Amino acid sequence: MKQLIELTINNRVYEVPVSPKDLLADVIRDKVGLTGTKKGCGQGDCGACTVLIDGNPVLSCLTLAIACQGRKITTIEGLVAEDGQLHPIQQAYVDHGAVQCGFCTPGMILTSKALLDRNPKPSEEEIKRGISGNICRCTGYKKIVEAIFAAGETISTEGVK
Amino acid sequence: MNKDFTQVGRSVPRKDGPLKVKGEAIYTGDMVLPRMAYGKIKRSPYAHAIIKKIDYSKALEMPGVLAVVTGDEAPKKWGIVPQTANEVALAVGKVRFYNEGVAAVAAIDEETAEAALDLIEVEYEPLPVLTDPFESMKRANEVCIHEDAPDNILHAGDQLFGDPDKAFAECTYVLEREFHTSYVNHAFLEPHTSLASYDTQSGQLQLWSSTQVPHYLHTQLSIVLEMPMSKIRVTVPAVGGGFGGKGEASPADFCAALLSRKIGRPVRVAFERSEVFATNKGRHPCHMKMKIGLDKDGYIQAVDFDNTLDGGAYAGWGIVVMFYTASMIHLPYKVPNARANVRRVYTNKPTCGAMRGLGGVQPRYAMECMLDEMAEMIGISPYELKMKNAVESGYRSVSNLHVPHTEYRKCLQTAAERSGYLEKHGKLPFGKGIGLAGGYYISGTAYTLYQSYKPHTTVLIRVDTEGGATVHCAAADIGQGCNTVMAQMAAEALGIRYEDVHVVSGDTELGTFDLGSFASRLTYASGVAIKDAAKQINDKLFEVAAGMVGCRADQLEVKDCRFYSKFEPKKTIEWAKVVDVYTNSVGTLTGLGHFSPPRLKGIDLTRGKRVQGANIGHSPTFGFSCQIWEVDVDLETGKIRVDKVTEAGDCGQAVNPMSVDGQVEGSILFAMGQALYEEMKVAPDGKIINASLHDYKVPTAMELPEIDTTIVDSYDPTAPFGVKESGEGPVQPTIPAITNAIYDAIGVRFTDLPITPEKVLKALKEKQENQKSEGR
Numbered sequence: 001m002k003q004l005i006e007l008t009i010n011n012r013v014y015e016v017p018v019s020p021k022d023l024l025a026d027v028i029r030d031k032v033g034l035t036g037t038k039k040g041c042g043q044g045d046c047g048a049c050t051v052l053i054d055g056n057p058v059l060s061c062l063t064l065a066i067a068c069q070g071r072k073i074t075t076i077e078g079l080v081a082e083d084g085q086l087h088p089i090q091q092a093y094v095d096h097g098a099v100q101c102g103f104c105t106p107g108m109i110l111t112s113k114a115l116l117d118r119n120p121k122p123s124e125e126e127i128k129r130g131i132s133g134n135i136c137r138c139t140g141y142k143k144i145v146e147a148i149f150a151a152g153e154t155i156s157t158e159g160v161k
Numbered sequence: 162m163n164k165d166f167t168q169v170g171r172s173v174p175r176k177d178g179p180l181k182v183k184g185e186a187i188y189t190g191d192m193v194l195p196r197m198a199y200g201k202i203k204r205s206p207y208a209h210a211i212i213k214k215i216d217y218s219k220a221l222e223m224p225g226v227l228a229v230v231t232g233d234e235a236p237k238k239w240g241i242v243p244q245t246a247n248e249v250a251l252a253v254g255k256v257r258f259y260n261e262g263v264a265a266v267a268a269i270d271e272e273t274a275e276a277a278l279d280l281i282e283v284e285y286e287p288l289p290v291l292t293d294p295f296e297s298m299k300r301a302n303e304v305c306i307h308e309d310a311p312d313n314i315l316h317a318g319d320q321l322f323g324d325p326d327k328a329f330a331e332c333t334y335v336l337e338r339e340f341h342t343s344y345v346n347h348a349f350l351e352p353h354t355s356l357a358s359y360d361t362q363s364g365q366l367q368l369w370s371s372t373q374v375p376h377y378l379h380t381q382l383s384i385v386l387e388m389p390m391s392k393i394r395v396t397v398p399a400v401g402g403g404f405g406g407k408g409e410a411s412p413a414d415f416c417a418a419l420l421s422r423k424i425g426r427p428v429r430v431a432f433e434r435s436e437v438f439a440t441n442k443g444r445h446p447c448h449m450k451m452k453i454g455l456d457k458d459g460y461i462q463a464v465d466f467d468n469t470l471d472g473g474a475y476a477g478w479g480i481v482v483m484f485y486t487a488s489m490i491h492l493p494y495k496v497p498n499a500r501a502n503v504r505r506v507y508t509n510k511p512t513c514g515a516m517r518g519l520g521g522v523q524p525r526y527a528m529e530c531m532l533d534e535m536a537e538m539i540g541i542s543p544y545e546l547k548m549k550n551a552v553e554s555g556y557r558s559v560s561n562l563h564v565p566h567t568e569y570r571k572c573l574q575t576a577a578e579r580s581g582y583l584e585k586h587g588k589l590p591f592g593k594g595i596g597l598a599g600g601y602y603i604s605g606t607a608y609t610l611y612q613s614y615k616p617h618t619t620v621l622i623r624v625d626t627e628g629g630a631t632v633h634c635a636a637a638d639i640g641q642g643c644n645t646v647m648a649q650m651a652a653e654a655l656g657i658r659y660e661d662v663h664v665v666s667g668d669t670e671l672g673t674f675d676l677g678s679f680a681s682r683l684t685y686a687s688g689v690a691i692k693d694a695a696k697q698i699n700d701k702l703f704e705v706a707a708g709m710v711g712c713r714a715d716q717l718e719v720k721d722c723r724f725y726s727k728f729e730p731k732k733t734i735e736w737a738k739v740v741d742v743y744t745n746s747v748g749t750l751t752g753l754g755h756f757s758p759p760r761l762k763g764i765d766l767t768r769g770k771r772v773q774g775a776n777i778g779h780s781p782t783f784g785f786s787c788q789i790w791e792v793d794v795d796l797e798t799g800k801i802r803v804d805k806v807t808e809a810g811d812c813g814q815a816v817n818p819m820s821v822d823g824q825v826e827g828s829i830l831f832a833m834g835q836a837l838y839e840e841m842k843v844a845p846d847g848k849i850i851n852a853s854l855h856d857y858k859v860p861t862a863m864e865l866p867e868i869d870t871t872i873v874d875s876y877d878p879t880a881p882f883g884v885k886e887s888g889e890g891p892v893q894p895t896i897p898a899i900t901n902a903i904y905d906a907i908g909v910r911f912t913d914l915p916i917t918p919e920k921v922l923k924a925l926k927e928k929q930e931n932q933k934s935e936g937r
């Protein structure tokens with residue numbers, strides 16, 4: 001029943017054996033071994049499993065892996081620059097105290113990235129709306145909003161590679 | 162009066178921040194070991210039933226299935242409180258709540274394990290289900306949940322201090338009210354996960370678990386597995402939140418361990434979200450009656466408190482939570498006479514346990530709302546009433562709680578000033594309101610959950626050329642940031658930089674003893690032990706440094722990674738050089754520090770009698786805070802929008818102000834959920850009908866109000882580095898502050914939670930009708 005498919009994750013092509021009902025979250029975590037993508041509910045309710053597909057945030061626990069062939073998948077591991085530097089969003093999360101337990105963090109950061117890619121200068125309201133599908137139980141969101149705001153500033157003044 | 166600190170008081174990013182933002186932090190569920198098998202738990206479709214038979218022969222025949230365990234194989238009872246231990250790894254003979262585990266399967270992959278569950282045949286004889294604590298007490302003679310509790314009550318307690326009846330008789334103002342709080346879950350983001358690896362050759366078990374309490378888990382594994390603690394090692398990888406819900410062992414731990422021991426392979430058990438709700442251990446719904454009496458000047462003379470706690474199926478933290486609710490009425494106001502009658506009742510629901518600010522949140526809700534109402538009776542501002550009654554440093558309550566230091570009044574004042582409370586309260590247009598509430602919480606705790614007076618925390622600091630400075634302590638960083646805070650305190654005490662301190666924690670073998678992350682104890686407890694250990698290190702290094710710079714050791718101080726002569730600052734040498742010399746001649750340098758909380762406070766030593774209220778709630782110090790909430794009630798939809806929250810907190814000296822703010826902001830949204838949205842709904846048959854994060858609504862960023870927090874200037878001279886707590890105190894004022902704000906907005910006092918739009922609309926309608934009939 002398994003078939004070999006090609007998934008492009010963080011600009012690298014992985015050949016993985018999957019069955020038609022395998023979910024992207026499980027394939028990324030268990031078969032590809034990129035465990036930065038988290039599962040908090042497996043039901044599309046928490047956002048912890050968010051990855052980017054062609055730049056758009058997608059809940060990988062609701063997405064069939066097989067449907068992602070030929071698409072560009074970005075996971076949290078794909079955000080760090082070649083030279084190991086943190087992406088400005090990652091840096092802002094660290095500096096602003098937007099991370100506590102860190103379990104929501106990968107999904108939250110990828111959602112933030114999609115948001116800032118569309119609009120590097122979002123209003124507070126736009127940020128809140130943008131991350132409203134991602135639950136964080138630790139931080140109370142305030143520092144996350146601040147981090148996204150600050151990252152947006154950095155990106156629009158300095159740009160990112 | 163902050164001390165001249167350089168490392169304590171710095172807002173440094175947390176130690177594990179970079180790993181977490183890169184997705185490289187390893188949580189238990191991210192770990193894969195060679196030959197690892199996957200465990201799943203078969204759960205009961207009844208909330209109360211006798212297990213007549215379990216047949217798993219078909220499951221065992223299924224290809225890929227490696228083993229099945231049932232409760233009979235591990236019948237030893239465990240419990241976080243040993244005196245009331247009545248839980249088992251998997252049900253034995255009877256299930257007492259819906260979805261209780263009855264068997265566990267290990268298989269080569271998750272799908273197979275899942276499929277095998279269906280092949281396990283369990284025969285049940287259903288029993289009547291009790292979901293309400295009052296019904297449970299009433300029908301106890303006909304339906305009994307635990308044999309040793311014929312009245313369906315785990316425990317009841319009565320406490321009497323002074324003469325409340327006499328005091329009430331003399332009071333000018335007396336008010337009596339009832340309050341009901343809801344059944345809420347922690348909803349931490351990472352479901353419980355456990356990975357066990359048993360080595361059949363050595364008989365050694367290694368367990369990785371998403372836990373707050375490696376030590377208690379360690380003891381409980383030892384009981385259930387009937388293995389000595391020395392054969393078990395518990396390691397805590399990154400933990401995705403706990404809030405009390407990982408403050409005792411989970412069936413995931415026991416099942417992983419039992420299965421691994423059975424098959425001699427590593428086994429991982431990761432809960433689904435529904436299993437997190439099914440095993441719960443969240444906040445106790447409380448049905449409270451409170452009576453408060455004030456004299457003619459508004460001073461509290463007496464408090465009478467009656468509380469029925471709905472405990473769910475097992476004991477868990479129940480007795481502790483129960484006594485905490487009784488204890489918590491004695492602060493942050495002076496209460497000269499008090500009575501508490503409390504009981505914790507069994508029901509056929511997932512067990513309640515410890516949840517952020519345990520035991521404080523419910524009575525605080527009652528008391529802060531009632532004082533708000535009583536201020537109105539007297540005709541003064543709630544602010545004035547609370548200021549008037551607030552405790553001062555050095556206060557000792559009638560129940561013997563001693564407050565060495567408090568800035569509670571400063572919290573009230575700061576929040577009132579920053580929010581403009583006095584100008585706004587009672588003066589906003591209908592639909593808009595502002596509400597104030599205060600709160601406090603224990604810090605450092607004084608009680609182990611078993612009768613042992615060993616130190617609660619031990620810290621080993623190791624200094625040498627190889628590692629620089631390393632702090633060892635088996636505390637658990639569950640996201641609250643204790644590793645960062647311990648590193649800051651160690652750096653301060655050693656005179657070096659936070660960045661240069663390594664922390665080895667969360668491991669019962671590599672770390673020295675610690676009780677765990679609960680009861681807001683760690684900053685205080687580890688602070689004492691760190692100071693103690695660092696002093697031993699410094700004493701040795703001073704000797705060496707003195708010889709190197711040519712002065713007496715007692716003339717030296719260490720700061721900014723250098724030793725200085727206090728009198729001749731030119732006589733100085735780098736810390737690392739001194740360590741080099743020490744290590745090269747003597748070898749690795751260690752210091753071992755302990756923390757034992759002040760004990761025996763609850764025991765009358767001369768007569769050897771226990772004092773009522775003993776220990777529970779006693780604490781070396783307390784954190785205080787005030788919150789002021791501004792709300793806007795939509796009169797059409799009943800929706801409550803929170804415009805602004807102003808908070809001021811006394812957490813003693815903040816070790817890491819950014820992290821304190823994070824705790825406060827997190828607390829605010831956390832408690833706001835319970836106030837306005839969250840409630841586990843239970844059907845009459847005991848089934849939880851909203852066991853998902855879709856149906857159980859926690860606050861999202863859309864609910865984030867404007868938040869203004871202030872860490873008030875505070876330093877507890879009796880505490881290490883002047884610290885107190887900040888992780889649980891800030892949840893205390895939230896619910897009553899919102900409730901008081903809603904009253905200010907629409908003139909309705911809500912006494913049961915959550916305050917949903919439906920309840921608001923209903924209340925508004927009733928109010929309108931009353932007004933109409935009064936008008937007629």
Ligand code: FES
Pocket residue numbers: 038039040041042043044045046047048049050059060061062
């Ligand atoms: S794990 Fe996918 S939304 Fe929660």
Ligand code: FES
Pocket residue numbers: 098099100101102103104105135136137138139350401402640
């Ligand atoms: S940091 Fe813990 S859930 Fe967001």
